[in-house]
Amino acid sequence: MRLASPEMPLNLAAAQHGFLSPTGVEIAFLLVGLVTFGAALVTVTTRQLVHAALWLVVALGGLAVEYLLLTAEFIAWVQVLIYVGSVVVLLLFGLMLTRAPIGRSPDADSGNRWAALTVAVAAAVALVWVVVDAFRTTWIDLNGPAAGSTRVTGESLFRHWVLPFEALSVLLLAALVGAIVLSRKAKAESESSPPPVNSRAVTESSPSVTDSGIHPVEQEGAR
Amino acid sequence: MNDALDVALRLLVVFVVFLTFPLIVGQTEHKVMAHMQGRLGPMYAGGFHGWAQLIADGVKFAQKEDVVPAGADRRVFQLAPAVALLPYLLVLLAIPIGPSEGAVGQVLDAGVFFVLAVMGVGVLGSLMAGWASANKFSLLGGLRTAAQLLAYELPMLLAAASVAMAAGTVSLPGILHAFHWWWVPWQIVGAVVFFVAGLAELQRPPFDMPVADSEIIFGAYTEYTGLRFALFLLAEYAGIVVLCGLTTVLFLGGWHGPWGADGLGWVWTLLKAAILAFLVIWLRVTYPRLREDQLQKLSWTLLVPLSLAQIALTGIVKVVIS
Numbered sequence: 001m002r003l004a005s006p007e008m009p010l011n012l013a014a015a016q017h018g019f020l021s022p023t024g025v026e027i028a029f030l031l032v033g034l035v036t037f038g039a040a041l042v043t044v045t046t047r048q049l050v051h052a053a054l055w056l057v058v059a060l061g062g063l064a065v066e067y068l069l070l071t072a073e074f075i076a077w078v079q080v081l082i083y084v085g086s087v088v089v090l091l092l093f094g095l096m097l098t099r100a101p102i103g104r105s106p107d108a109d110s111g112n113r114w115a116a117l118t119v120a121v122a123a124a125v126a127l128v129w130v131v132v133d134a135f136r137t138t139w140i141d142l143n144g145p146a147a148g149s150t151r152v153t154g155e156s157l158f159r160h161w162v163l164p165f166e167a168l169s170v171l172l173l174a175a176l177v178g179a180i181v182l183s184r185k186a187k188a189e190s191e192s193s194p195p196p197v198n199s200r201a202v203t204e205s206s207p208s209v210t211d212s213g214i215h216p217v218e219q220e221g222a223r
Numbered sequence: 224m225n226d227a228l229d230v231a232l233r234l235l236v237v238f239v240v241f242l243t244f245p246l247i248v249g250q251t252e253h254k255v256m257a258h259m260q261g262r263l264g265p266m267y268a269g270g271f272h273g274w275a276q277l278i279a280d281g282v283k284f285a286q287k288e289d290v291v292p293a294g295a296d297r298r299v300f301q302l303a304p305a306v307a308l309l310p311y312l313l314v315l316l317a318i319p320i321g322p323s324e325g326a327v328g329q330v331l332d333a334g335v336f337f338v339l340a341v342m343g344v345g346v347l348g349s350l351m352a353g354w355a356s357a358n359k360f361s362l363l364g365g366l367r368t369a370a371q372l373l374a375y376e377l378p379m380l381l382a383a384a385s386v387a388m389a390a391g392t393v394s395l396p397g398i399l400h401a402f403h404w405w406w407v408p409w410q411i412v413g414a415v416v417f418f419v420a421g422l423a424e425l426q427r428p429p430f431d432m433p434v435a436d437s438e439i440i441f442g443a444y445t446e447y448t449g450l451r452f453a454l455f456l457l458a459e460y461a462g463i464v465v466l467c468g469l470t471t472v473l474f475l476g477g478w479h480g481p482w483g484a485d486g487l488g489w490v491w492t493l494l495k496a497a498i499l500a501f502l503v504i505w506l507r508v509t510y511p512r513l514r515e516d517q518l519q520k521l522s523w524t525l526l527v528p529l530s531l532a533q534i535a536l537t538g539i540v541k542v543v544i545s
Contacts, residue, residue: 050354054299057347074393077336085343086376092350093369102296102357150333150393 025142029069036062047104053091060084070140072148233329234316241312245460246277252504253277259508280453287449294357295446303355304447304454307348310341311461318468319396321478321489327396334395335383338469339376342424345458346372349426349433352455353443364442367433367515371423374522379420381530382413385537386473399477407475409540413533414474416526418499421466423518425459427503429510432518467499468492475499 039058046052060083067076099105110116140147157165253276257264269275291297317334319327331337346368353365387393389410390401407414423430434442444455471477475495478488513521 050296050299054351073331074333074336077333077340081336081340081343081380084347085340086373089343089346089350089369089372092347092354093366093373096350096354096362096366096369100354100362102294102355 025069029066032062032065032069036066047109049095049105050092050100050102053088053095056091057084057088060088067148070148071142072153074150074153075148237315238312241315241461244464245457248463248500248504249277249456249460250274251500252507255501255504256508259505284450284453289449289451290446292357292446296355296357299351299355300446301451303348303352304451304458305348306351307345308454308458308461310345311458311465313341314338314465315461315468317395318465318472319399319477320468320492322396322399330396331394333393335387335393335398335473338395338465339380339383342462342465343372343376345462346424348455348458349443352447356443356446358445360439361443361445363439364433364445367439368426368443370515371426371430371433371518374519375420375423375526378416378522378526378530379424381527381534382417382420383473385413385530385533386410388534388537388541395472399472399479402476402479404476404479410474410533410537412529412536414470416530416533417474418466418470420522420526421470422503422506423522425462425466427459427463428507429513430518431512432515435512463500463503464496467496467503470499471495 036059039055039062043052043055043059046055060079064076064079064084067073067079254264254272265273265276267273268279291300314337316329317327317331317337319330321327349368350365353361353363353368356362386398386406389406390398392398392401426433434444439445444452447455471492477492477495480488480491
């Protein structure tokens with residue numbers, strides 16, 4: 001979306017750029033890309049659930065650095081704010097609330113491994129194909145005025161991409177309302193069922209924290 | 224060469240501020256708390272009113288044995304203090320204390336987003352510590368930290384967005400250049416929401432449920448000893464410095480003051496931040512700890528609606544005056 005912005009000062013004269021004489025920024029971009037790719041691979045292959053979430057932090061942070069190297073400062077900080085600061089924290093919260101053993105999880109493997117790999121490779125090929133086909137000979141001029149500053153991003157977002165932006169926000173709103181409806185429905189069903197011994201557990205979520213005795217220390221018993 | 228020297232000097236100054244200001248806040252807390260409770264506080268270390276107490280504490284922490292529990296996840300356990308501390312160092316780089324180009328570590332185009340994003344990362348340190356300690360109190364502390372962060376990040380962001388709307392920019396020096404005195408009453412609700420949410424994000428009393436020492440024994444930091452524990456404490460006080468600096472810059476006009484506009488702007492910034500830091504200490508001595516459900520209720524039913532109302536007010540005034 002950001003690359004497709006029509007206001008980007010793209011240098012169409014690709015002949016000036018050679019692949020065999022990279023600049024410092026290009027080398028850094030490649031190295032950070034390799035680190036990001038490696039972290040992403042470890043994320044999906046490690047058997048330790050919480051480590052997977054922490055490697056996800058590295059992968060998402062690496063993406064933010066890539067945005068920075070492409071002068072898209074605003075997108076980079078939003079990436080850190082939303083993905084590292086909120087999504088991963090939510091993920092870790094969910095893991096700790098349910099199942100976060102220290103060490104390997106024997107069941108942290110999927111029988112659908114090959115199907116998942118096929119889907120992932122197909123999606124990656126499609127994305128790479130589309131991006132390469134669209135931006136084959138275009139180069140971002142990194143030395144000119146910042147192409148991804150907050151002002152430029154805001155102008156292109158609210159001038160050229162207003163409709164997708166609004167459609168996305170309506171979609172998110174629908175997801176939010178859906179989540180509320182689903183959670184209220186589950187609550188109503190549990191209230192109609194016979195009352196549990198500890199009636200506080202129905203109305204408050206915090207007592208259930210102590211109920212999930214899956215942490216290894218609690219399994220081993222008190223020391 | 225000159226550029227490299229300039230960058231090195233700025234980094235050095237920010238680093239020195241990072242090492243000294245939290246200690247000053249900590250020492251002030253010792254003394255202010257003591258006097259509010261009818262005590263004297265530290266009086267011996269260093270001679271004059273115990274000024275060297277925290278340095279002595281630091282030496283004590285450095286001498287202690289660094290213990291990693293047998294059942295812990297070693298690497299994550301050891302990495303957590305750094306993850307908790309470093310973000311505040313990075314945030315300090317972006318806070319301007321004066322109007323000139325030399326009074327800020329680095330001018331960032333999207334400064335507001337940078338500081339909020341990086342501050343959010345700091346909480347990962349507490350989460351990592353809570354999980355990797357292999358201790359149920361630590362895990363409970365980590366859970367409470369995560370729940371608190373999720374609840375309070377939203378009002379903090381919305382309050383900061385209101386100022387950014389008013390100024391028409393998300394750069395911190397840019398916001399201060401656009402500042403007028405009547406912004407203080409205009410944005411006062413946002414300021415209170417931002418400050419309270421920031422306190423909650425730092426897990427300072429009365430929002431210290433995640434580290435409640437009388438209930439879950441300091442939460443995520445239960446298993447930490449020595450220097451690593453000191454780093455967590457340093458992160459808390461660096462967080463106070465950062466929060467007070469940010470509230471000053473965003474809502475109280477930073478270097479603007481009734482007089483001394485040229486050259487003395489940094490005094491105003493430091494003075495306002497110091498008053499806010501005093502307020503943080505005062506709140507700790509005054510209020511009892513909020514219960515976990517009261518914490519969540521305060522955020523979702525009070526702070527979020529208030530910050531949304533502030534954004535609406537900002538939008539209306541902005542349209543009327545333009």
